[in-house]
Amino acid sequence: MRIATFDGEPLARLGQQRLQQEGIPCVVKSLGVGYGAWGGSAFVPHALYVLAQDRRRAIGVIRGTDSPEYLLDSDAVVEDRRDRVVGRLLVAAAVAILGMAILAAIYTTLR
Numbered sequence: 001m002r003i004a005t006f007d008g009e010p011l012a013r014l015g016q017q018r019l020q021q022e023g024i025p026c027v028v029k030s031l032g033v034g035y036g037a038w039g040g041s042a043f044v045p046h047a048l049y050v051l052a053q054d055r056r057r058a059i060g061v062i063r064g065t066d067s068p069e070y071l072l073d074s075d076a077v078v079e080d081r082r083d084r085v086v087g088r089l090l091v092a093a094a095v096a097i098l099g100m101a102i103l104a105a106i107y108t109t110l111r
Helices: 009-021 052-063 074-110
Strands: 002-006 026-030 046-050
Touching (some): 009 046, 046 052
Antiparallel strands (some): 002 046, 026 046
């Protein structure tokens, strides 16, 4: 589960180290293009993920590092998931409309 977002990789890595010191396994993931586009990702937003069973403990540890503004509450995570679902539905609808327009154009030219 994503528990925090950071403005760049260095801050995310600090959070990761803090969690690992407490024995909480975690992963840092780039929320942008990462290393491939600019050769570095120091200023690309990064997220910190933990296992669901470690979520509460991890949030407590991160709060102790004076960075509460980066923490996500559960409502924000749910809202983020909804946004992704709505986005996917809009893309699917656009593809379907485009497909129907192409089929209609083919049908009229073959008539």
